[in-house]
Amino acid sequence: MGDGEDVTGDVAKLDDERTGLVLEPLRWALEAIRGGNPYEVIVLEQVPAVLPVWERMAGILENLKYKVAPGVLRTEQFGVPQTRRRAVLIASLEGVCELPKPTHRLYRKGVDRSVGAADQLEWETMGSALGRGYDFQVISNYGTGGNPKLRGRRHSGEPSSTITGKVSRNRLVDSTGFPIPRLSLAEAGRLQTFPIDYPWSGSDVAQQIGNAIPPMLALHVLAAALGFSVSHEDARKVVDRPWLDTRDSAPIDHLQRMDRLFA
Numbered sequence: 001m002g003d004g005e006d007v008t009g010d011v012a013k014l015d016d017e018r019t020g021l022v023l024e025p026l027r028w029a030l031e032a033i034r035g036g037n038p039y040e041v042i043v044l045e046q047v048p049a050v051l052p053v054w055e056r057m058a059g060i061l062e063n064l065k066y067k068v069a070p071g072v073l074r075t076e077q078f079g080v081p082q083t084r085r086r087a088v089l090i091a092s093l094e095g096v097c098e099l100p101k102p103t104h105r106l107y108r109k110g111v112d113r114s115v116g117a118a119d120q121l122e123w124e125t126m127g128s129a130l131g132r133g134y135d136f137q138v139i140s141n142y143g144t145g146g147n148p149k150l151r152g153r154r155h156s157g158e159p160s161s162t163i164t165g166k167v168s169r170n171r172l173v174d175s176t177g178f179p180i181p182r183l184s185l186a187e188a189g190r191l192q193t194f195p196i197d198y199p200w201s202g203s204d205v206a207q208q209i210g211n212a213i214p215p216m217l218a219l220h221v222l223a224a225a226l227g228f229s230v231s232h233e234d235a236r237k238v239v240d241r242p243w244l245d246t247r248d249s250a251p252i253d254h255l256q257r258m259d260r261l262f263a
Contacts, residue, residue: 022044022046022050022053022054023053023057025042025044026057026060026061029042029061029064029091030064033064038064038093039091039093040092040093040094041090041091041092041093041225041226042061042066042089042090042091042092043088043089043090043091043221043222043225044087044088044089045086045087045088045089045213045218045221046086046087047086047087048072048085048086048087049087050087051070051071051072051087054070054087054089055070057070057089058070058089058091061091065093066091066092066093066097067091067092067093067095067096067097068089068090068091068097069089069090069091069097069098069099070087070088070089070090071087071088071099072085072086072087072088073085073086073088073099073100073102073217073221074102074106074107075214075216075217076104076106076107076123076124076159077102077103077104077105077106077120077123078100078102078103078104078214078216078217078220079103079104079121079124079193079216079232079235079236080124080159080191080192080193080214080216080217081123081124081125081126081128081129081159081160081191081193082159082160082161082162082163082191082192082214083107083159083160083161083162084162084163084214086213086217088221090221090224090225092225092227095227096227097225098224099221099224100220100221100223100224100229101229102120103120103121103220103231103232103235104120104121104122104123104124104232105117105120105121105122105123106123107123107158107159113125121232123159124159125156125157125158125159126138126154126156126157126158126159126160126191127156127157129190129191130156130187130190130191132156134156134174134175135155135156135157135174135175136155136156136172136173136174136175136180137153137154137155137156137172137173138153138154138156138160138161138170138171138172138183139152139153139170139171139172139173140152140153140154140161140170141166141169141170141171160191163188163191163192163209163210164210165204165206165207165209165210165211166206166210167183167188167206167209167210168182168183168185168188168206170182170183185200185205185206185209186198186200188206188209188210189209192209192212192214192215193214193215193216193217193239194209194212194214194215194239194243195239195240195241195242195243195246196242197242197243197244198243199243215238215239216235216239219235219238219239220235
């Protein structure tokens with residue numbers, strides 16, 4: 001597609017044929033160029049499996065005078081209290097095009113958060129994000145190493161594992177191993193850096209939360225696409241504000257929605 005490039009082989013390697021939709025933005029970009037009104041900036045975000053396709057797309061866009069930066073970013077390196085890998089592509093017709101630089105250290109299992117680059121902050125923890133006031137462990141619904149009996153565990157002093165649409169199936173226990181309330185939908189959204197009072201709605205809120213890009217990461221990516229950087233302190237001022245404080249008005253049933261999300 002475009003400039004003689006054929007990426008169908010890369011798409012065929014993906015597990016889900018619907019991910020061929022990742023080519024749609026390229027089609028839109030080509031149509032905009034043919035229409036004489038090209039996009040000044042293009043920003044794409046997807047699962048890491050699409051990166052080979054985007055690397056081919058980058059070559060096409062570069063031939064069309066775009067500067068392009070594709071790559072994989074880790075959410076915990078941008079202040080998100082969760083480990084999650086996302087493929088990102090930024091393309092721009094003007095200026096320098098670079099992916100955002102990490103503000104936080106890489107999470108490594110068993111390595112203290114104080115270990116790492118001196119110019120980077122310590123990764124954020126579930127405990128700090130949720131503020132439950134006690135230590136706990138999250139026991140994953142998924143097995144590890146192909147063994148369904150080996151459930152991954154994360155302590156509240158660590159980032160969460162990737163939040164998915166099945167987040168409500170994860171069990172929680174306190175420091176003694178006693179079962180405690182599972183993550184509410186509001187808490188799952190908070191681990192994605194949405195405001196705790198964000199008014200999720202619809203029939204499958206858990207899936208919406210699991211599919212979303214964390215706003216903290218999105219802020220850094222969009223800032224980089226527009227040619228500037230954001231400090232973690234300034235980013236926190238944006239994403240830590242209650243949703244209600246950002247609105248001139250709120251749905252009349254906002255409080256009722258919150259009750260459901262914390263259930």
